[in-house]
Amino acid sequence: RLRKLRKKEAKQRWDDRHWSQKKLDEMTDRDWRIFREDYSITTKGGKIPNPIRSWKDSSLPPHILEVIDKCGYKEPTPIQRQAIPIGLQNRDIIGVAETGSGKTAAFLIPLLVWITTLPTQPWAAPTNPPHVPQIVIATPGRLIDVLENRYLVLSRCTYVVLDEADRMIDMGFEPDVQKILEHMPVTNQKPDTDEAEDPEKMLANFESGKHKYRQVGG
Template identity: 80%
Template sequence: EREAEALKRRQQEVEERQRMLEEERKKRKQFQDLGRKMLEDPQERERRERRERMERETNGNEDEEGRQKIREEKDKSKELHAIKERYLGGIKKRRRTRHLNDRKFVFEWDASEDTSIDYNPLYKERHQVQLLGRGFIAGIDLKQQKREQSRFYGDLMEKRRTLEEKEQEEARLRKLRKKEAKQRWDDRHWSQKKLDEMTDRDWRIFREDYSITTKGGKIPNPIRSWKDSSLPPHILEVIDKCGYKEPTPIQRQAIPIGLQNRDIIGVAETGSGKTAAFLIPLLVWITTLPKIDRIEESDQGPYAIILAPTRELAQQIEEETIKFGKPLGIRTVAVIGGISREDQGFRLRMGCEIVIATPGRLIDVLENRYLVLSRCTYVVLDEADRMIDMGFEPDVQKILEHMPVSNQKPDTDEAEDPEKMLANFESGKHKYRQG
């Protein structure tokens, strides 16, 4: 008996010890879980909760019927609670009364006033009155009624349609979707289209976007970007080195016109890149000429003269021209006042392709035979309006008289034909005069 008693006591002690160890283990696990949740990264926590929710949803599909029963029981209990409140009474929250002189709007309203949701299945699934398109029920949102009507008639038509009619309807919807997709494709913004996909409407929007206004006939389309332009690679390389990432509005429209050997009057604000707009077509043409001809005929004068009203502006144009022309081997000379005429004459005799000058000093140089304009085919008047206002018009006329008459554009329809002008531009030394 003593042995049995001792064994029983020993068994109880072991069980008690195991129970205490189990409790300690559970507490330790709870503490560790709590610490892990507190230290857990918010994104990791969100990921874990999403995973648990997905597992619950996966497992929950099996007991959907049970959930439906619980939902019905809840609705029933809410309905009973509403009936009790209505007939047995209950604690009602007093609504705040609004005085007539109180301007503050009261946003509080009683939940019992909400007639849109009901717990009774009879009122939950109401029968919709169909008025056969004759009108609508007053006091209810028209858009909602239209949606419900269209849904009702759509379901009704779907039930009554034969297989043939269904196929026809599917074909019609496919055609409609295809048409809408084509319309969306055609209505894309010009920046999302390739150059050959651009329509007249796209070019019109493009000009409006960059505030480009043009007057004249058969005007070429503007440049969208340097990459889309027809400029030679060596010119594009120089433009990139000079830091011109995107063409300005005046450059977008003036360069294509200049490349067609057509005259242009460009109006743009200061600092908008007008110098590059007339320089780039000039450089394109000069670089197409054989270099040996340029060197041998250097005594016949420059290919282009750029006139500026003031010395400071001429120096600015010279800096810009050197920046573009030097990498291409094109020489530039500035003929301006304040510098020795003999030095300028020496540089002119050495040969150059472009002369930048003020009208007074250029006439002086021409009259003293330091310079001739036998092969000059490119005339640029920078700040032309200012030059005329300052009274330089007779000087400009005198300079033009020193140029050969053989390269003047013919006074015929040929001068208006872009294709013939372009062919003349590419003809080399026999190019018409351009301004």
């Protein structure tokens, strides 16, 4: 068995085929590095999962893949290739990419997977009565208003997206964002942020020793 393992490792080490000519289970660390280079994907963080080669090769549920196909998404964009696997692991991420690069789908797809699979768990049914909203979309000021008036509570919120986070900070909404996060359970105060340009301000405000974010550029 050890001999076979060494033979397999040696074969992978000297396999000069391009990653596109290999099956998913044949991909080596070197192949994944080349894959990221080919799609201009850069990452910072620890234990980052491998990106998506294609929708077919992804671990997305069939019903999600069916919706993606109906939307006409033939191939994932660079930001989607790397951000979706991280989001599916329920990990924090700061995504940096140009406008129109597919960031919205990059955070919506893991969110939809979470919402559609959670009710299948027996212990989750009591926590999801039909009158409770599954997704809330709001501007910072309006969300603070409904929180302060107790029209909405975030005690069970498990997924937060700060879309155009850099612009919100530039426009002076940082105190509002911090106030919203304070309404969440302590263990869930980890936003999934998407920025169109410079990530430095968000890194300065949200990255610390307590919360480790995975940065993805594509």
